[in-house]
Amino acid sequence: MHLLKGDPVTANSGQLTGSFHIGMFRYHLIIRKPYGYPIAFVLYLAVSLIYFGLPVLSRSSESYIGSINDSFSFMWWLYWWPYAIARGLNPFLTQAVWAPVGYNLAWATGIPGLSFIAAPFTFTLGPVAAYNILMLLSPILAAFTAYVLLFHLTGKFWPSLIGGFIFGFSSYEIGHLMGHLNLAFICMIPLCVYLTLLLFENKIGTLKFIVFMGLTLFFQFLISTEVFATMTLLGVLILILAVIISPDVRHGIISKGKFILAAYGLAVVLLSPYLYYVFAFGYPTSPINLPSDYSAELLNLFLPTEITFIGQSQFYSVTALFSGNNLENGAYIGLPLLLVILIYFMQFWRTRTGKLLILSLCVIILASFGPILHIHGVKTIQLPWLIFAGLPLINQALPARFMAFGFLIIALITALFLTNLGAKRLSKAAGYGLVVLGIVFLIPNLPGGYWHKPATTPAFFSQGIYRNYLDEGDTVIIFPYGYNGKSMLWQAETGMYFDMAGGYVGLTPEEFTDWPIVHTFYSGVLIPDYENELKRFLISHGVDAVIIENSASSVFFQLFESLDVRSQKIGGVTLYQIP
Numbered sequence: 001m002h003l004l005k006g007d008p009v010t011a012n013s014g015q016l017t018g019s020f021h022i023g024m025f026r027y028h029l030i031i032r033k034p035y036g037y038p039i040a041f042v043l044y045l046a047v048s049l050i051y052f053g054l055p056v057l058s059r060s061s062e063s064y065i066g067s068i069n070d071s072f073s074f075m076w077w078l079y080w081w082p083y084a085i086a087r088g089l090n091p092f093l094t095q096a097v098w099a100p101v102g103y104n105l106a107w108a109t110g111i112p113g114l115s116f117i118a119a120p121f122t123f124t125l126g127p128v129a130a131y132n133i134l135m136l137l138s139p140i141l142a143a144f145t146a147y148v149l150l151f152h153l154t155g156k157f158w159p160s161l162i163g164g165f166i167f168g169f170s171s172y173e174i175g176h177l178m179g180h181l182n183l184a185f186i187c188m189i190p191l192c193v194y195l196t197l198l199l200f201e202n203k204i205g206t207l208k209f210i211v212f213m214g215l216t217l218f219f220q221f222l223i224s225t226e227v228f229a230t231m232t233l234l235g236v237l238i239l240i241l242a243v244i245i246s247p248d249v250r251h252g253i254i255s256k257g258k259f260i261l262a263a264y265g266l267a268v269v270l271l272s273p274y275l276y277y278v279f280a281f282g283y284p285t286s287p288i289n290l291p292s293d294y295s296a297e298l299l300n301l302f303l304p305t306e307i308t309f310i311g312q313s314q315f316y317s318v319t320a321l322f323s324g325n326n327l328e329n330g331a332y333i334g335l336p337l338l339l340v341i342l343i344y345f346m347q348f349w350r351t352r353t354g355k356l357l358i359l360s361l362c363v364i365i366l367a368s369f370g371p372i373l374h375i376h377g378v379k380t381i382q383l384p385w386l387i388f389a390g391l392p393l394i395n396q397a398l399p400a401r402f403m404a405f406g407f408l409i410i411a412l413i414t415a416l417f418l419t420n421l422g423a424k425r426l427s428k429a430a431g432y433g434l435v436v437l438g439i440v441f442l443i444p445n446l447p448g449g450y451w452h453k454p455a456t457t458p459a460f461f462s463q464g465i466y467r468n469y470l471d472e473g474d475t476v477i478i479f480p481y482g483y484n485g486k487s488m489l490w491q492a493e494t495g496m497y498f499d500m501a502g503g504y505v506g507l508t509p510e511e512f513t514d515w516p517i518v519h520t521f522y523s524g525v526l527i528p529d530y531e532n533e534l535k536r537f538l539i540s541h542g543v544d545a546v547i548i549e550n551s552a553s554s555v556f557f558q559l560f561e562s563l564d565v566r567s568q569k570i571g572g573v574t575l576y577q578i579p
Contacts, residue, residue: 036157037148043161044143044168051169051444052177053136055452061126064455065135068179068327069483072455073504074111075127076488078134081115082122083496092277096496097488097503099475100542101511106277108506109182113222127492128455134181141187143168146408149190150415152197162435163415166337166442170407172330174444175307177451180327182227186404188220189231193408196235199256206259213259214266221271225278227404230397232264233388234367234405238360245355291389292379294398295370296331297322301338305329309445321377326450328400331368336438337410343426344417357413364406370399414438458549460571461490466497469568469575474544475499479556481521482508485549501541524555531562538563538578546576 049057056063064071084091091112095102114134115122121130147164154160167173167190176183195213198204204212221228239257243250268275304311305319307326312319322329333341341361348354371386372379389395414435421431444451460466470476476498478487483504491500502512502521512518517533520526527533537543548556550572560567560576568575 036151036160037144040147040157040161040164041140041144044140044147044165047165047169048136048140051174051446052139052451053132056132060129060132062128062455064128064453065132065177065451066179067450067453069485069504070179071131071181072486072489073109073483074179074181075131075455076492076505077109077111078115078118078122078130079127079492079496080105081110081112082119092274095499096491097500097505098509098512099499099501101509103503103505103509104277104281105505106274106281109180109224110505111182111185111223112274113219114181114185127489131181135177135184138177138181138184138186139168139173141168141185142173142190145187145190145194146411149194149197150411152194153412154415154419156415156419158432159415159418162418162439163411165439166414167407167411169439169442169444170330170403170410171304171308171332171442172401172403172407174442174451175327175330178307178327182224183401183404185223186227188216188223189227189404189408191216192220192231192235196260199259200252209259210262210266213263214270217263217267218270221267221274226397226401229394230402231405233394234364234402237363238356241359241363242356245359246352289398291370291385291395291397291399292323292372294324294328294400295372295374295385296365296368296400296403297324297329297374297377298369299376300329300331301333301365302335304332304334304441306448307445307450308332308441309443309447310441312445312448318376323374323377324400328398330400331365331403331406332442333410334438334441336434336441337414340417340434340438341410341413344413347420348416353416357409357416361406361409361413364402364409368399368402368406455486455489457486457490457493458572460547460573460575461494463571465571466494469570469577470498470545472497473499475501475542476545476547477501477521477543479521479546479548479552484522485552501543520555520559524553526555526559530559534559534562543578545578548574548576550574 052065056065064075080094080096081091083089084094092106093102093104097103118130118134121133143164145164146167147160150160150163151157173184173186192213195204195209195216199206199209199213217228220231239253243253299318300322303315303319305322305326306312306316319329341358344354345358349358366383367385367388369383369385371383371389373381373383385399418431418435421428478485478490478500481487482502487500487502488504491498508518515533515537516527517530517537520530546560548560550569557574563576563578565576565579
C-alpha cells in the first residue's frame with residue numbers, strides 16, 4: 001500500500017491486459033483503461049441478478065430479496081423518512097409506531113440516506129420494489145468500489161475484478177442480504193480507504209479530500225451508524241499498526257491525520273440534527289444484543305454454514321451448533337482463499353505492505369471473535385475485545401460483523417497475490433486456479449431459498465378497503481404482532497394512514513414490555529386473566545381497531561373473541577372495531 005513507502009507499487013497502465021489458453025494456443029485480451037470500470041460494473045450486475053434478482057424480477061412488488069421479517073422494517077423506513085420530511089413532521093420522534101407512547105427513531109437502523117435516494121422508486125413502484133433495487137445494488141456497488149480501490153493499487157484489471165468480487169459477494173455480504181439492508185450496503189468502506197490513500201499520496205487536494213471524505217462519512221452514518229463506528233475504530237487501529245511496522249511514516253500520518261479529523265468534523269456538523277436526537281433523550285447503556293452471542297466462530301473460518309452451496313450439508317452437524325444465526329455467521333473464508341493468504345504471507349511478510357495487511361487481517365478476525373472465543377458453539381477463553389465491549393456506544397456493535405472489513409483485506413491480499421504471480425515461483429495458471437476455486441467455494445446456496453420470499457399484502461390494505469372502516473390517524477393493532485409479521489410494510493403501503501400500538505423498529509419500549517398481555521401478543525400463549533388484561537391494555541393505548549391476518553394463530557382469534565365485539569372477515573383479514 002502506498003502508505004508504507006519502500007515497497008514496489010505497480011503503476012496504472014494505459015490498458016488492462018490478460019491472457020488465457022485454448023489448447024496449445026495463447027490468446028491476449030486487451031481492455032483499454034477507460035472501459036475497465038463499466039465492464040467491471042456490468043459483470044458484477046450480472047452476477048447479482050443471477051444470484052438474487054431472477055426470482056423477484058417478474059414480481060418485484062410481491063416478493064422480496066431476503067428471508068426474515070427485518071426486511072419489512074427496512075421497507076417501512078424507505079417510506080417513512082421522505083414521507084415525514086415532505087409533510088413537515090419530526091422524522092425522529094413519531095407515534096406512527098408504539099402509539100401513544102411513540103419512539104425515538106434515532107436509535108434504530110433507520111437508513112435515512114438510502115431512503116432519500118430510493119424515494120422516486122418508493123413512491124412510484126412501492127416500498128417492496130425499492131427495497132429489492134437497493135438489495136440488488138448492495139453487492140454490486142460494494143464489489144465495484146472495491147474494484148476501484150484495487151485497480152488504484154495494482155493497475156491490473158483481472159486481479160482487481162476478482163478482488164472486488166470477493167469483497168462484494170463474500171460470506172458476510174450474502175448473509176446480510178437475507179434481511180439487513182443497512183449492513184449489506186457497504187460500498188462506502190472501500191471509498192473511505194481509497195480517499196485516504198489519495199490523501200497520503202498527495203493525489204487529492206486537502207480541501208477536496210475533506211469535502212469528499214466528509215460527505216462519504218456522512219452518508220455512511222445515514223446508512224449504518226454501527227458500520228460508521230466500527231470503521232472508525234478499525235481505521236485508527238490500522239494506522240497505529242502502520243506506525244509500529246514503519247516508524248518513519250509517523251510524521252506523515254500525523255500531518256495527514258488532521259485532514260481526516262477535519263472530514264469527521266464536517267460529517268459531525270452535517271449530522272448535528274441526527275446526533276441531537278441520538279444523545280438528547282438518553283441512549284442504551286447496555287448492549288441491545290449481547291456481543292458474545294453474535295461473535296464469529298473459530299470453525300466458521302474453515303466451514304460453511306447452510307447459506308453456502310458447497311459443503312453446507314456435509315458440515316451441517318457442526319455448523320448448526322454455531323452461536324448467532326445464518327445472517328451473522330459470515331466469517332467463512334474457505335480453504336482455497338486461506339491458502340492464498342498463507343502463500344501471500346510466506347512471500348511478502350518481509351515487506352511493510354505484507355506485514356500491514358496480514359496483521360490488520362489478524363486484528364480484524366480476532367475482533368470478530370468477540371469477548372469470548374466460540375469453538376463448536378462452546379464459549380472458551382476471554383479475548384481482547386472484552387475491553388472494547390465495556391465502552392459506551394461501541395458496545396452496541398456485534399463482533400461478527402467486523403468480517404466486512406476482513407473481506408476487504410482479503411480482497412486486497414488476493415489482488416496483490418495475483419498481480420505478483422509472474423515474479424514468484426507459483427505459475428499464473430496455478431494462482432488464478434486457486435483463487436477461482438476460492439470464489440466457487442463462496443457461491444451461495446441459491447436452491448435453499450434464503451434470498452427469495454413472498455411479500456404478500458391482504459386486499460384489506462392493498463385495495464384500500466381499510467378506508468371504509470378506519471378513520472385516518474386511528475390506532476390499530478395488527479397480528480401477527482411486531483417482528484412476527486408484516487405490519488410495518490402494510491402500514492407503509494397505506495401511506496401511514498393509521499398509527500399502530502406496536503411495530504418493529506428496534507427494541508420494544510419498556511412502556512409496552514411492562515404489560516403482560518404484550519407477551520401474549522408476541523408468543524401466542526394466553527396469560528391468566530387475559531380478558532381483563534386485554535381490556536385494560538386497549539383502553540390505556542386508545543386502540544380503535546384490531547386487525548388479524550386470517551392465517552394467524554387461532555389463539556389471537558380466541559383472545560379477541562373474549563371482548564364480545566362484532567368481527568368482520570374482509571379482504572384477507574378479520575377486523576375488530578373496538579368500542
